[in-house]
Amino acid sequence: MTGIETTESTRAAAGPVFDYAPAPESRDIVRLDPQYGLFIDGEFVPAAEGRTFTTINPATEEPLAAVAEAGPADVERAVAAARAAYEGAWGRMRGRDRAKYLFRIARIVQERSRELAVLESLDNGKPIRESRDVDLPLVAAHFFYYAGWADKLELAGFGPQPRPLGVAGQVIPWNFPLLMAAWKLAPALACGNTCVLKPAETTPLSALFLAQICQEAGLPPGTVNVLTGAGGTGAALVSHPGVDKVAFTGSTEVGKEIRKAVAGTHKRLTLELGGKAANVIFEDAPVDQAIEGIVNGIFFNQGHVCCAGSRLLVQESVADLVIDRLRERLTTLRLGDPLDKNTDIGAINSAEQLDKIRLLADVGSEEGAQRWSPPCELPSRGFWFAPTIFTGVSQSHRIAREEIFGPVLSVLTFRTPEEAVAKANNTPYGLSAGVWTEKGSRILWMAQKLEAGVVWANTYNRFDPTSPFGGYQESGFGREGGRQGLEAYLDV
Numbered sequence: 001m002t003g004i005e006t007t008e009s010t011r012a013a014a015g016p017v018f019d020y021a022p023a024p025e026s027r028d029i030v031r032l033d034p035q036y037g038l039f040i041d042g043e044f045v046p047a048a049e050g051r052t053f054t055t056i057n058p059a060t061e062e063p064l065a066a067v068a069e070a071g072p073a074d075v076e077r078a079v080a081a082a083r084a085a086y087e088g089a090w091g092r093m094r095g096r097d098r099a100k101y102l103f104r105i106a107r108i109v110q111e112r113s114r115e116l117a118v119l120e121s122l123d124n125g126k127p128i129r130e131s132r133d134v135d136l137p138l139v140a141a142h143f144f145y146y147a148g149w150a151d152k153l154e155l156a157g158f159g160p161q162p163r164p165l166g167v168a169g170q171v172i173p174w175n176f177p178l179l180m181a182a183w184k185l186a187p188a189l190a191c192g193n194t195c196v197l198k199p200a201e202t203t204p205l206s207a208l209f210l211a212q213i214c215q216e217a218g219l220p221p222g223t224v225n226v227l228t229g230a231g232g233t234g235a236a237l238v239s240h241p242g243v244d245k246v247a248f249t250g251s252t253e254v255g256k257e258i259r260k261a262v263a264g265t266h267k268r269l270t271l272e273l274g275g276k277a278a279n280v281i282f283e284d285a286p287v288d289q290a291i292e293g294i295v296n297g298i299f300f301n302q303g304h305v306c307c308a309g310s311r312l313l314v315q316e317s318v319a320d321l322v323i324d325r326l327r328e329r330l331t332t333l334r335l336g337d338p339l340d341k342n343t344d345i346g347a348i349n350s351a352e353q354l355d356k357i358r359l360l361a362d363v364g365s366e367e368g369a370q371r372w373s374p375p376c377e378l379p380s381r382g383f384w385f386a387p388t389i390f391t392g393v394s395q396s397h398r399i400a401r402e403e404i405f406g407p408v409l410s411v412l413t414f415r416t417p418e419e420a421v422a423k424a425n426n427t428p429y430g431l432s433a434g435v436w437t438e439k440g441s442r443i444l445w446m447a448q449k450l451e452a453g454v455v456w457a458n459t460y461n462r463f464d465p466t467s468p469f470g471g472y473q474e475s476g477f478g479r480e481g482g483r484q485g486l487e488a489y490l491d492v
């Protein structure tokens with residue numbers, strides 16, 4: 001599809017400009033069925049009430065498949081199957097045997113990773129370069145990592161005989177569909193729990209392929225169940241009395257509702273919610289690397305990233321230089337077909353999300369910030385939003401306070417490190433932050449002062465299964481990843 005043209009000034013500076021030939025990844029490797037059932041007790045079954053919904057490719061609006069919509073009777077069946085597996089084969093299994101299943105799942109994910117990457121890009125709209133090089137390797141790494149813990153739980157620091165919690169009800173969002181499924185399932189299974197997973201309505205397919213992989217790996221029936229559906233399915237799952245543990249990743253708004261729904265019950269809860277992270281650039285930062293970090297921070301996955309560096313705080317003395325370089329860099333980003341291997345920016349996941357991004361961007365202009373996007377032709381079908389930066393943003397602007405969850409960067413400036421910290425922490429969220437400086441002592445000082453679960457130094461959006469991830473304040477509580485991630489699934 002369309003590449004982005006460079007502006008005249010960059011063109012003059014950079015010499016002759018070459019365009020890329022199309023390099024589409026073939027979608028033939030994915031064989032889609034016209035219809036998908038729910039995965040309950042090791043089998044694919046239609047929803048009890050026979051309801052279905054359609055999932056589409058957001059880059060083309062083409063329907064991909066009809067998917068079963070789980071109602072209360074299906075939640076009942078899935079929770080019962082998970083309970084039976086917990087009291088049966090999976091619950092009785094020794095850690096070293098659970099590990100074998102997790103290793104097997106990890107290896108099948110690797111074997112089928114090209115197929116899964118194409119599927120994820122089709123259903124979600126993210127560039128194949130990201131699903132292939134980021135999402136899929138991390139999915140396999142998560143299963144490998146937690147497989148390694150399954151027979152060593154007594155060494156994890158949670159007592160001599162840590163026990164699982166029972167049946168976990170897990171609800172995940174659409175921005176990293178398969179990766180969020182792995183973040184939920186791998187630690188839960190390693191600890192000996194059984195799971196009922198509810199993927200997001202707009203991206204149900206990769207979780208269903210993962211269910212096939214569980215079948216292929218010979219996982220005992222009922223150990224993992226997948227209930228596709230909308231918000232109502234998620235609400236029915238988290239409020240089911242047979243669920244012992246609720247794990248949710250999604251918006252702060254829904255997280256608050258879930259917290260109310262489980263209050264006063266025996267259920268344990270972890271919430272991974274939204275963010276409005278500051279990416280802080282000091283005047284001594286290596287500018288070229290920082291520019292790459294800013295771009296990766298906010299334009300990776302179309303900005304549909306809870307820990308996105310959506311507020312750029314740049315020291316005043318270098319602000320003009322950084323903004324000029326950033327604009328130049330943005331003119332080289334390529335927006336278009338997610339399956340093209342040269343694409344940097346894919347489609348927005350849904351019409352609803354596109355409306356939300358447009359609305360907040362319009363508010364940014366109305367409130368007096370200066371909006372800029374590179375020249376960028378948007379495809380006529382599908383959901384698209386050009387990479388956008390706002391300068392002249394003040395802390396009271398909505399675009400500096402609210403999560404946009406799209407490719408929109410708000411730029412603010414600061415003069416002193418103290419001012420940077422005060423501005424960075426001036427948010428109800430607290431998931432992540434970035435610091436760019438040559439000074440090691442300043443990195444450590446900032447990391448102590450920033451109220452954020454993850455602080456990246458001279459890098460951004462880096463993930464690893466060994467590293468705990470999670471938030472403060474309205475970004476939620478509990479950690480996923482690392483040894484700490486086991487705690488959420490153990491009775492400690």
Ligand code: NAP
Pocket residue numbers: 171172173174175198199200201202229230231232233234235236238249250251252254255257258271272273274275305306307403405431471475476
């Ligand atoms: P969302 O609307 O909160 O949805 C998340 C999941 O919850 C979806 O599966 C959704 O189903 C389901 N759901 C909706 N209403 C529910 C209810 N009342 N009870 C139970 N489940 C319900 O969030 P989203 O728009 O999909 O995702 C974007 C948000 O997730 C952003 O705010 C982002 O920051 C956050 N996020 C956080 C992290 C993190 O680790 N902290 C990671 C990724 C995303 P439907 O899909 O059918 O609506």
Ligand code: MG
Pocket residue numbers: 055056057058122123124202203204
């Ligand atoms: Mg879809």
